[in-house]
Amino acid sequence: GWWGEKMGTDTLTPCSNFSMIAPNVYRSGYPTKKNFTFLKKLGIRSICYLCPEEYALVNQEFYGDNGIQICQFPMEGNKEPFVNIPEQQVNSALSTIMDTSFHPLLIHCNKGKHRTGAVCGCLRKVQGWSLVSIIDEYNRFAGDKGRAMDQQFVELFKPRLSLNRPTLPDW
Amino acid sequence: GWWGEKMGTDTLTPCSNFSMIAPNVYRSGYPTKKNFTFLKKLGIRSICYLCPEEYALVNQEFYGDNGIQICQFPMEGNKEPFVNIPEQQVNSALSTIMDTSFHPLLIHCNKGKHRTGAVCGCLRKVQGWSLVSIIDEYNRFAGDKGRAMDQQFVELFKPRLSLNRPTLPDW
Numbered sequence: 390g391w392w393g394e395k396m397g398t399d400t401l402t403p404c405s406n407f408s409m410i411a412p413n414v415y416r417s418g419y420p421t422k423k424n425f426t427f428l429k430k431l432g433i434r435s436i437c438y439l440c441p442e443e444y445a446l447v448n449q450e451f452y453g454d455n456g457i458q459i460c461q462f463p464m465e466g467n468k469e470p471f472v473n474i475p476e477q478q479v480n481s482a483l484s485t486i487m488d489t490s491f492h493p494l495l496i497h498c499n500k501g502k503h504r505t506g507a508v509c510g511c512l513r514k515v516q517g518w519s520l521v522s523i524i525d526e527y528n529r530f531a532g533d534k535g536r537a538m539d540q541q542f543v544e545l546f547k548p549r550l551s552l553n554r555p556t557l558p559d560w
Numbered sequence: 561g562w563w564g565e566k567m568g569t570d571t572l573t574p575c576s577n578f579s580m581i582a583p584n585v586y587r588s589g590y591p592t593k594k595n596f597t598f599l600k601k602l603g604i605r606s607i608c609y610l611c612p613e614e615y616a617l618v619n620q621e622f623y624g625d626n627g628i629q630i631c632q633f634p635m636e637g638n639k640e641p642f643v644n645i646p647e648q649q650v651n652s653a654l655s656t657i658m659d660t661s662f663h664p665l666l667i668h669c670n671k672g673k674h675r676t677g678a679v680c681g682c683l684r685k686v687q688g689w690s691l692v693s694i695i696d697e698y699n700r701f702a703g704d705k706g707r708a709m710d711q712q713f714v715e716l717f718k719p720r721l722s723l724n725r726p727t728l729p730d731w
Contacts, residue, residue, distance in 0.1 A: 401688045405696075409580045517572045525576075529700050 401427050406501035406530055411516075411560050413492035416509055416530070418501035425451050428495070433457055435491040437482055439464055439498040439505060460485050466503045467538035474504065474542055479511050480549050486512060490556045502531040503539055510543035516560070520544060572598050577672030577701055582687075582731050584663035587680055587701070589672035596622050599666070604628055606662040608653055610635055610669040610676060631656050637674045638709035645675065645713055650682050651720050657683060661727045673702040674710055681714035687731070691715060 404417035404424045420428060434457055438444060441463035452459060462482040465472050485491055486508075498504035506527045513523040523543060528535050575588035575595045591599060605628060609615060612634035623630060633653040636643050656662055657679075669675035677698045684694040694714060699706050 399688070400690045401693075402690050403693045406700075407693070407697075408700075409582065411580065412583060517570070519571045519573050522572075522574045522578070526578075529579075529703075532700075 399426065401430065403427050404495075404497070404501070406505075408530070410496075410509055410512070412558065413489070413494065414486060414558075415493070415495045416501055416505050417495060417497050418505075419445070419497055419499050420448060420495070422447055422451075428457075429455060431495075432493050433495050435460055435485070435494040437462065437486055437491075437494055437496040437508075439478075439482065439496070439508060441465065458491075460491065464504055466498070467507070467536055467542060469538060474507055474539070476546065479508055479546065480551075482508055483512055483515065483548065484551045487515070487550065487558060488553055488556045489558050490553075492558070500534075502534055503536055506530050506535075507539045507542055510539070511546045511548065514543065514546060515548050515550070570597065572601065574598050575666075575668070575672075577676075579701070581667075581680055581683070583729065584660070584665065585657060585729075586664070586666045587672055587676050588666060588668050589676075590616075590668055590670050591619060591666070593618055593622075599628075600626060602666075603664050604666050606631055606656070606665040608633065608657055608662075608665055608667040608679075610649075610653065610667070610679060612636065629662075631662065635675055637669070638678070638707055638713060640709060645678055645710075647717065650679055650717065651722075653679055654683055654686060654719065655721045655723060658686070658721065658729060659724055659727045660729050661724075663729070671705075673705055674707055677701050677706075678710045678713050681710070682717045682719065685714065685717060686719050686721070 402423045404420045407417040409415050436457060436459045438459055438461045444459055462478045464474050464478045467474050486494060496505055496508060510523045510527050524540050527540060573594045575591045578588040580586050607628060607630045609630055609632045615630055633649045635645050635649045638645055667676055667679060681694045681698050695711050698711060
């Protein structure tokens, strides 16, 4: 039966710190070669990449072969006292994340904890989530590495999105 | 514009330990009255309830008014040394979770950590996830309350599902 067929397939290796956060929107740490089969199964079409560094070449090649586009929003992580996540980049990233023409989409930085956590927190704000539930979700992925500066960034964030009504998600 | 409209809506309070785990499948702790608006927004149609206790009356009433059905799979949480999650109930729960006629569906127990974590871990096994990524996800929701017995249960679990091909999800 069906279960027997499933058993024949290879083991799937999701990206580190992986989760679905909304229909067709996912978050994780930096994908590696071991995760390519998993990304293919998800049908990922766009990558929302939050680091300033150039994208890993082996990934670039895999994405090219599979019609996956990379949207890069370069940001440094929050670092006390004077390095701050750039609000403008977060607004640009969110405008892409909330455009279904980029879906299915994966948001990631290096560990999927801080920059990804901050951007996802801002997305929850746009969705109208209460601050306590947003911080709870942030901490679930940051574990004991959570940063008060990220949480404060999310609390103070004022969305200025440029949204395209016909491709707005229904959530 | 659109953002202004959104701002007019009330704050959403997701259930504790809430997450989307697959298209139209969610997990959380026990929903309370404060979460009803959120459940409505998600369009939940079925509740997969994993405790032996009778369901909270105020929730039963809300579900009745909103056409949400409760599917109860009574299980005690793992407790050393002799209380074990009943494998048959997990198989029954998974057969419901993997039937799109029940979607959108919310899986929950009390805290969304142990029974829910074990059932979701078994679901990941059916999906073919590697054991390390399954345990990583289990721990993300259990925090420092993770139970080795739950993890062992997931590792040893042999799915015996009764699935209905026409209503099988595409993931």
